[in-house]
Amino acid sequence: MKKKIKRKxxxxxxxxxxxxxxxxxxASTPKFVSAHALLNGKFELLQxxxxxxxxxxxxxxxxxxxxxxEVAALGARIASALxxxxxxxxxxxxxxxxxxxxxxxxxxxxxxxxILMGRIRLLMVTHxxxxxxxxxxxxxxxxxxxxxxxxxxxxxxxRKAIVKRKDASSQIVALSEDIDRLLRDKLDKLxxxxxxxSESFFTEYTAARMILEYGNGTSGTSDGSExxxxx
Numbered sequence: 769m770k771k772k773i774k775r776k777x778x779x780x781x782x783x784x785x786x787x788x789x790x791x792x793x794x795a796s797t798p799k800f801v802s803a804h805a806l807l808n809g810k811f812e813l814l815q816x817x818x819x820x821x822x823x824x825x826x827x828x829x830x831x832x833x834x835x836x837x838e839v840a841a842l843g844a845r846i847a848s849a850l851x852x853x854x855x856x857x858x859x860x861x862x863x864x865x866x867x868x869x870x871x872x873x874x875x876x877x878x879x880x881x882x883i884l885m886g887r888i889r890l891l892m893v894t895h896x897x898x899x900x901x902x903x904x905x906x907x908x909x910x911x912x913x914x915x916x917x918x919x920x921x922x923x924x925x926x927r928k929a930i931v932k933r934k935d936a937s938s939q940i941v942a943l944s945e946d947i948d949r950l951l952r953d954k955l956d957k958l959x960x961x962x963x964x965x966s967e968s969f970f971t972e973y974t975a976a977r978m979i980l981e982y983g984n985g986t987s988g989t990s991d992g993s994e995x996x997x998x999x
Contacts, residue, residue, distance in 0.1 A: 782976035790969040814943040821936035835919040842912040844870035849902035
């Protein structure tokens, strides 16, 4: 999430806290009551989208790295057996195609690794019966196939997560803009109406509406206009 949106969310929370604290002041003003309810609803939606955005890509990398290590170990074992089979048969093509090491599988890019895994899988299926003589049992073959498929799906997961994350991000921006308009066009004006009833409410609301721009020492309202310099 962008820092600007994070700062805005902090401001929204502070505004809502002030409104809740001074509820007796505005509770008898229908326009303020409806604006408050609308603000709460939009802020809850904003928090939900922010949590979705944060969670979409969490944990994907750790799972991918673990799967990659497992698949590389299995793939290298099967490749070694294929190479031994090729040497036994004096099959130079099979030897060349199965010359794949675990370090290569771990070092290469994800795309290249998928290609090598596909080659191993094809050779493994072609020579499955003969590989049994080299300790590559049907269980190992099934295990490799399952782990390889899981790895490919996991590699694709971040791409899908990025699409979902972008969608959540666009909704976050839209909700933030809605809340900014609600504050600027309604609550900022209604607070002026209630100012004579409670000067402290007006003062705290105005202070809550400030957004500290870290790094340049200035603060502004949610629509981006600077209101004071804190330097």
